[in-house]
Amino acid sequence: MGNITLENVAKRFGEVEVIPPLDLNIEDGEFVVFVGPSGCGKSTLLRLIAGLEDVSGGRILIDGQDATEASPAKRGLAMVFQSYALYPHMSVRKNIAFPMKMAGMPEDEQKRRIDAAATALNLTDYLDRRPGQLSGGQRQRVAIGRAIVREPSAFLFDEPLSNLDAALRVGMRLEISELHNRLKTTMIYVTHDQVEAMTMADKIVVLQAGRIEQVGSPMELYRNPRNVFVAGFIGSPKMNLLTGPTAAEFGAETIGIRPEHIGVSTESGKWKGRIGVSEHLGSDTFFYVEGTGIADAITVRADGEIDLYHGDDIWLTPQEDKLHRFGKDGNRI
Amino acid sequence: MATQRAHKAARLMISPSVILLLAWMIIPLGTTIYFSFLRYNILTPPPSWTGVENYTYFLTDPAFIPALVNTLVLVLGVLIITTVGGILLALLLNMDFWGQGIVRILVISPFFVMPTVSALVWKNMFMHPVNGLFAHLFRAVGLQPVDFLSTMPLLSIIIMVAWAWLPFATLILLTALQSLDSEQMEAAEMDGAGWLSRFIYLTLPHLTRSITVVVLIQTIFLLAVFAEIYVTTAGGPGYASTNIPFFIYNLSLKQFDAGMGAAGGVIAVIIANIVAFFLMRAVGKNLEL
Numbered sequence: 357m358g359n360i361t362l363e364n365v366a367k368r369f370g371e372v373e374v375i376p377p378l379d380l381n382i383e384d385g386e387f388v389v390f391v392g393p394s395g396c397g398k399s400t401l402l403r404l405i406a407g408l409e410d411v412s413g414g415r416i417l418i419d420g421q422d423a424t425e426a427s428p429a430k431r432g433l434a435m436v437f438q439s440y441a442l443y444p445h446m447s448v449r450k451n452i453a454f455p456m457k458m459a460g461m462p463e464d465e466q467k468r469r470i471d472a473a474a475t476a477l478n479l480t481d482y483l484d485r486r487p488g489q490l491s492g493g494q495r496q497r498v499a500i501g502r503a504i505v506r507e508p509s510a511f512l513f514d515e516p517l518s519n520l521d522a523a524l525r526v527g528m529r530l531e532i533s534e535l536h537n538r539l540k541t542t543m544i545y546v547t548h549d550q551v552e553a554m555t556m557a558d559k560i561v562v563l564q565a566g567r568i569e570q571v572g573s574p575m576e577l578y579r580n581p582r583n584v585f586v587a588g589f590i591g592s593p594k595m596n597l598l599t600g601p602t603a604a605e606f607g608a609e610t611i612g613i614r615p616e617h618i619g620v621s622t623e624s625g626k627w628k629g630r631i632g633v634s635e636h637l638g639s640d641t642f643f644y645v646e647g648t649g650i651a652d653a654i655t656v657r658a659d660g661e662i663d664l665y666h667g668d669d670i671w672l673t674p675q676e677d678k679l680h681r682f683g684k685d686g687n688r689i
Numbered sequence: 690m691a692t693q694r695a696h697k698a699a700r701l702m703i704s705p706s707v708i709l710l711l712a713w714m715i716i717p718l719g720t721t722i723y724f725s726f727l728r729y730n731i732l733t734p735p736p737s738w739t740g741v742e743n744y745t746y747f748l749t750d751p752a753f754i755p756a757l758v759n760t761l762v763l764v765l766g767v768l769i770i771t772t773v774g775g776i777l778l779a780l781l782l783n784m785d786f787w788g789q790g791i792v793r794i795l796v797i798s799p800f801f802v803m804p805t806v807s808a809l810v811w812k813n814m815f816m817h818p819v820n821g822l823f824a825h826l827f828r829a830v831g832l833q834p835v836d837f838l839s840t841m842p843l844l845s846i847i848i849m850v851a852w853a854w855l856p857f858a859t860l861i862l863l864t865a866l867q868s869l870d871s872e873q874m875e876a877a878e879m880d881g882a883g884w885l886s887r888f889i890y891l892t893l894p895h896l897t898r899s900i901t902v903v904v905l906i907q908t909i910f911l912l913a914v915f916a917e918i919y920v921t922t923a924g925g926p927g928y929a930s931t932n933i934p935f936f937i938y939n940l941s942l943k944q945f946d947a948g949m950g951a952a953g954g955v956i957a958v959i960i961a962n963i964v965a966f967f968l969m970r971a972v973g974k975n976l977e978l
Contacts, residue, residue: 408875429881441876445894454890455880502880 358509358542359384364414367400374400375566387536390546391553392563398546399514406435406512434503435512440495442487449483452501473501493524510542550590562586584686587612593655602650608681608689615657617678625671634665645670724951731945743952755928756936763932764911770851772900775858783866800856804916811849812921842922842930849917858903865899901972912961933957
């Protein structure tokens with residue numbers, strides 16, 4: 357079981373309110389991603405759930421039990437830290453065994469769980485090494501191993517992939533998703549990378565300045581962003597946000613159109629511009645179109661085989677049924 | 690091969706200072722060894738060759754074994770007090786509290802007091818059987834004041850020296866504590882480790898390297914404690930607080946026997962090396978030199 361409910365949870369550091377009171381429900385077995393720009397309070401929120409910070413108000417319920425005052429160890433949660441936080445003077449085996457040793461588990465049960473975790477995480481050959489002798493990805497797996505042997509009711513990940521290089525990050529992303537599919541345990545994952553959020557989450561919680569901007573499945577957020585912030589944050593490359601007369605034409609303060617919802621032509625279209633930068637990725641091509649008179653640059657996704665380059669003239673036509681319209685307060689109309 | 694040329698240049702550039710330092714060390718050592726084989730009393734020159742006679746006299750002197758034991762007890766006693774006390778003080782000072790900047794400076798300050806001064810302060814203001822603070826405290830609760838320096842001279846000196854070296858240990862260990870990764874501590878907290886477990890499994894292993902540094906550096910200086918003994922007990926009563934340096938001083942300067950003093954110096958160097966050897970074997974592996 358790993359049902360976590362936050363009721364009116366707030367956090368203040370002195371006078372500064374980092375997290376205004378918020379409510380959130382995390383179902384058992386869900387993979388929830390907290391995403392937002394740096395300083396949005398997502399890590400603080402995770403630390404509140406972990407018990408590493410005291411709440412300034414509200415209640416935290418874990419499996420229906422009030423855990424607001426419970427010590428971190430008593431909450432039955434396991435955390436994977438950004439720096440991995442491995443114990444440098446202990447071997448991998450001892451690192452993984454540490455939580456079980458602290459719980460006073462019998463030796464043979466410890467050994468069984470270590471072997472199972474090591475097999476699952478491909479660590480069997482490294483059990484007697486020290487963390488300092490491992491690569492970043494291996495250290496990450498040790499940190500995950502240390503978390504899974506406790507069989508916690510939920511896993512907490514604090515930006516676990518941000519210290520890895522790009523290729524390894526994609527690999528570890530898959531491994532964590534597979535781990536979730538296998539264990540079916542609740543996972544709460546904090547990241548500033550919306551790609552990680554989109555690829556891994558069952559449910560995304562978008563945070564800004566401590567406030568929850570929107571909660572929903574990745575595709576819900578992608579299709580129906582509730583406000584301008586979510587619209588601009590979710591999706592890569594970013595949604596084009598246009599203001600002024602162009603938006604007024606559609607009866608809105610701001611309109612948003614995703615790069616893939618703009619048609620490209622060399623002959624005719626709604627907006628004319630010139631290609632500033634063109635990125636040919638093979639599968640797709642991204643153009644940053646300048647000189648349209650409606651925005652500094654409009655990002656467009658076109659076919660991978662398209663034969664247009666820097667300096668070429670281009671015509672753009674948005675798919676009007678895919679337009680997002682936002683009012684003066686930034687909310688969706 | 691730029692790097693090889695750089696190596697050569699570096700060696701050439703550094704050689705004058707290396708040669709100077711080497712001469713600085715070798716010449717006095719050589720002179721001492723040479724003197725140790727002479728019968729050389731300053732009052733009755735000229736010196737004459739006697740071979741190992743000085744060594745025989747030195748090693749068979751009735752004060753030699755007590756002095757050796759006292760030296761080791763002094764070194765060990767001070768090491769234990771300063772490392773254990775230093776760890777505890779460092780843990781306290783590492784916490785957040787009001788006025789910690791001033792408190793830290795106050796804690797460090799005994800290290801800046803000269804050994805002679807601190808020993809005299811201890812002798813006259815704390816341990817004096819009539820005027821000392823301890824004597825007043827003993828009388829206040831109706832006890833007979835203790836004459837520390839004559840009834841427990843070595844312990845008194847250990848206390849004085851430990852007092853002077855405690856700040857050093859605290860300072861080194863405090864800086865080490867401050868470099869302990871807080872995420873590791875939090876991870877251990879989530880893993881269910883209590884305060885004591887976190888100390889034993891995380892803090893102490895993290896401190897081993899600094900403890901090694903504290904032990905090695907202090908040993909070098911503690912083998913040579915002299916001023917505290919000179920101004921308080923003068924090695925007495927009897928030989929009760931005589932250590933090797935004080936013993937050598939007694940022989941060479943009080944009896945004007947330069948040859949005997951030199952022999953004692955050579956033996957002291959050998960003893961220091963033996964102690965260093967065992968220390969390095971015991972704790973040096975933490976240093977990864």
